[in-house]
Amino acid sequence: MKAAVLISGGGSNLKALIDAIGSGRLDLEIVLVVSNREDAGGVDYARAADIPVSIVSHTAFEERQKHDAAVAEVLLGAEPQLIILAGYMRILGDDFTRRFHGRLINLHPSLLPLHKGLDTYRRVLRAGDSEYGASIHFVNAGLDAGPVISQITLAVLADDDANSLKSRLGPLEHRLLVATVDLFCRHEIRYENEQIIYKKQVLTQALQLNQKGTLTV
């Protein structure tokens, strides 16, 4: 499976994928990393792993659509079968999401459909939620929308603040991403007629990452 990974920041999720490939846990080739920021930490991880990097800075484009089109162009050149948004902090327009429909996935730090958008940890606390987590979903037009493939769910503890929520979730997000991408590598998941097909069955609720790090229905 050939994938492209889009990043904007630290790139710890990209690194989790690179490490899983390196240790033989993931049969994936990352053919391209695209970042909208030259200084994104993840760019160094990609370069250290000899993965081609394209920097497509959003500041060079006046319109969002034109930036999207430039990103689409570099992606098309790399011919990825899967495009992974791993901390890509740009909203993608309809043209882009339509173009890569069915092969575009995003990692979001909340139990979607709850808390779309930014600042999810603080919003979990403000809402008094008893649980929080991360989701991976197919991307369609709309912010953090599209059917959810998989989730990791954790309890909110009495003394949690936004930082503790984030640091507890981080390593589990990495596991969720690797396990979910592994489903694509094994051709066990696809998006068809706005439905997720998992092992030839329609998936009616998100797969859950269990304690052992495997995804279950």
Ligand code: GRF
């Ligand atoms: C992750 O928390 C992910 O859920 C969100 O952005 C963060 C990216 O972290 N979309 P990193 O850049 O992979 O370290």
